[in-house]
Amino acid sequence: xxxxxxxxAAHIARLQTSLSSASPSNAAGLLRRLNGATGSRLISGNYxxxxxxxxxxxxxxxxxxxxxxxxxxxxxxxxxxxxxxAREGDGILYDExxxxxxxxxxxxxxxxxxEKFLHNDVDAFEQKLLDLHHTLSNPTGSIFVVIESLYSMxxxxxxxxxxxxxxxxxxxxxxxxxxxxxxxxxxAGVLGQQGGAGLTCARGLENHPRLLARVLTFGxxxxxxxxxxxxxxxxxxxxxxxxxxxxxxxxxxxxxxxTLISCAVELGGDNxxxxxxxxxxxxxxxxxxxxxxARLAHLPGCAGILxxxxxxxxxxxxxxxxxxxxxxxxxxxxxxEVVAIRSPSVAKGTERVRVVVHAFNTRDEIDRLxxxxxxxxxxxxxxxxxxx
Numbered sequence: 404x405x406x407x408x409x410x411x412a413a414h415i416a417r418l419q420t421s422l423s424s425a426s427p428s429n430a431a432g433l434l435r436r437l438n439g440a441t442g443s444r445l446i447s448g449n450y451x452x453x454x455x456x457x458x459x460x461x462x463x464x465x466x467x468x469x470x471x472x473x474x475x476x477x478x479x480x481x482x483x484x485x486x487x488x489a490r491e492g493d494g495i496l497y498d499e500x501x502x503x504x505x506x507x508x509x510x511x512x513x514x515x516x517x518e519k520f521l522h523n524d525v526d527a528f529e530q531k532l533l534d535l536h537h538t539l540s541n542p543t544g545s546i547f548v549v550i551e552s553l554y555s556m557x558x559x560x561x562x563x564x565x566x567x568x569x570x571x572x573x574x575x576x577x578x579x580x581x582x583x584x585x586x587x588x589x590x591a592g593v594l595g596q597q598g599g600a601g602l603t604c605a606r607g608l609e610n611h612p613r614l615l616a617r618v619l620t621f622g623x624x625x626x627x628x629x630x631x632x633x634x635x636x637x638x639x640x641x642x643x644x645x646x647x648x649x650x651x652x653x654x655x656x657x658x659x660x661x662t663l664i665s666c667a668v669e670l671g672g673d674n675x676x677x678x679x680x681x682x683x684x685x686x687x688x689x690x691x692x693x694x695x696x697a698r699l700a701h702l703p704g705c706a707g708i709l710x711x712x713x714x715x716x717x718x719x720x721x722x723x724x725x726x727x728x729x730x731x732x733x734x735x736x737x738x739x740e741v742v743a744i745r746s747p748s749v750a751k752g753t754e755r756v757r758v759v760v761h762a763f764n765t766r767d768e769i770d771r772l773x774x775x776x777x778x779x780x781x782x783x784x785x786x787x788x789x790x791x
Contacts, residue, residue: 404592404626404671406763413666418659440655444644448655456661460631463668464600464619465609467635472643473664475656477588477620478504480630483647484584484616485549486511492541496531497549498522500557502586503748505549511648514547522554525562529569536577545580547615552602553589556749556757558710558717561585564606570613582615589716592624598673599624599681615639625667629660680762688715688760691769695719698773703784704730709755718744718755719776726783727754733779739772 404410435441440448453473460471474480485508489495494516495509500523509517518535521527528548535546548570552561563585570581587601595605603609603617616634621627632647634640644650656664671677689712696708699719704726710717721727724745731743734756744757758772 404624404667407626407670410626410666410670413670414663417662417666421658421662436658438659439657442655443653444650444655452658452661453655456665457631459665459668460619461633463598463672464617464631464633465604466633467610469635469637469640471631471633472640472650473656473661474630474632474650475653475660476628477618477622477630479649479653480618480620480632481505481586482508482511483649484618484632484643485509486648487643487646488512488547488584489514489545491515492539492544494518494535494539494544494546495549496520496528496535496546498551498561500554501549501551502555502588505586523559523562525565525569528566529572532570532581533573533576536579539579543579545582546577548581548583549586550583551586551588553587553594553714553716555589555716556718556744556755558714560711560714561602563602563608567608567611567613581613583613584616584618585614586618588618588620588630589623591619591621592671593681593684593715594713599671599677610635621664621667625664625671627663627667629656629664684715684760684762685713687762687764687766687769688713688717690766691717691758691760694769695773695776699776699780702777702780704780715760717758717760719758720753720755721780722752722754724754727756729783730776730779731756733782734772734775737771737775739775
């Protein structure tokens with residue numbers, strides 16, 4: 404929805420009508436926060452529009468009646484959540500490819516037992532979970548599992564159902580609390596049969612007793628900005644309000660930002676236009692995954708094509724920083740917005756050019772994009788041969 408004129412018009416219209424249609428008793432409150440929230444949530448930044456938006460998001464993302472908790476960005480939401488999630492004596496187990504914001508949250512955490520497992524490897528996860536359980540000296544310590552539903556640098560999809568089953572498989576052995584946190588930043592607005600509520604809802608796991616919280620962002624599929632933490636636990640929500648430092652010490656989101664989020668969820672939710680756009684996006688994503696490997700994988704310099712079939716996030720792996728940058732620049736000169744992803748964002752030797760498919764793209768554009776990669780890779784190979 405980032406380019407949606409309908410979303411832009413709805414946002415402006417609602418901002419213009421919010422004050423003119425207010426009753427005299429409500430007008431004073433609206434004027435007080437006409438442009439900004441005036442302060443942090445716990446001081447002066449809590450207001451009716453914020454609470455209405457959080458109720459709307461809680462309902463949309465199926466929290467079981469608990470309002471969501473809005474943050475100004477996904478980075479703040481992840482850093483705040485992970486930073487206060489665990490205590491001394493707890494353990495955190497996380498996928499090795501989680502986002503940088505989660506790593507920053509881990510560095511803020513008081514938890515001293517942090518373990519990572521091989522990306523999307525359920526067997527490795529299961530073994531690490533059992534090892535961590537036996538490692539924790541505190542018999543009442545909790546284990547928190549942190550994953551993403553759709554990984555931002557590889558476009559891979561988390562085997563979420565299998566991870567939850569692995570936890571339940573050992574519930575008699577795991578004599579402690581195990582809670583799962585899912586970052587749905589790249590799935591929100593995109594995945595989910597109807598409504599784009601994310602992979603957790605698509606898998607029917609939103610009410611799973613092991614699910615502690617989800618992080619949803621609005622700057623990607625929904626075309627707005629900001630983020631929300633969704634939990635079905637009222638006590639945990641209250642805990643975050645008091646201990647998630649980005650929320651405690653930052654000015655609350657503005658009325659304009661909240662109005663845009665609200666409009667984006669309405670327009671990008673479960674309606675015919677949005678569902679058709681999601682269906683088109685999935686077709687285009689599948690087309691790229693079908694065509695690109697056949698045309699690119701055999702070329703010198705290309706080490707593979709990443710991205711699950713339904714994922715709009717794709718990547719052409721081009722090891723070596725210089726080669727990756729050169730190919731990315733060659734593709735950009737043809738009018739495509741692609742980015743070279745290098746260390747430390749990804750491991751050395753796995754540099755890649757990241758591609759994000761959009762619903763407004765066409766098959767012809769994808770064909771021309773792949774052709775641009777072909778030209779860039781062949782040109783780079785020719786330059787290397789010339790140097791030899």
